[in-house]
Amino acid sequence: MQTKWLFGIGIVAAALASVYFIVKLDLNNAVLSMVALFSLTNGARAKSFREQGMLRESKWMLWMSLFFGFAFVVLLIFNVVR
Secondary structure, eight states, X not given: OHHHHHHHHHHHHHHHHHHHHXXXXXXXXXXXXXXXHHHHHHHHHHHHHHHHTOHHHHHHHHHHHXXXXXXXXXXXXXXXXX
């Protein structure tokens, strides 16, 4: 139950940050927060699929989550350097 709350809080925070940066027209940070949102939602789906016994789908969502996590790190580095 505790991990569901942590995923939920992270998802809501990333979604609010995305909307905030879109309204402010700061598209670099909007994309960064959307990639974080994708990573968190795919991670939550992977966990949910694994609990339901859908191992293939869980593995797919885990790799998607890792891909977006890596993309988040790369974009964060580009935002900091720039």
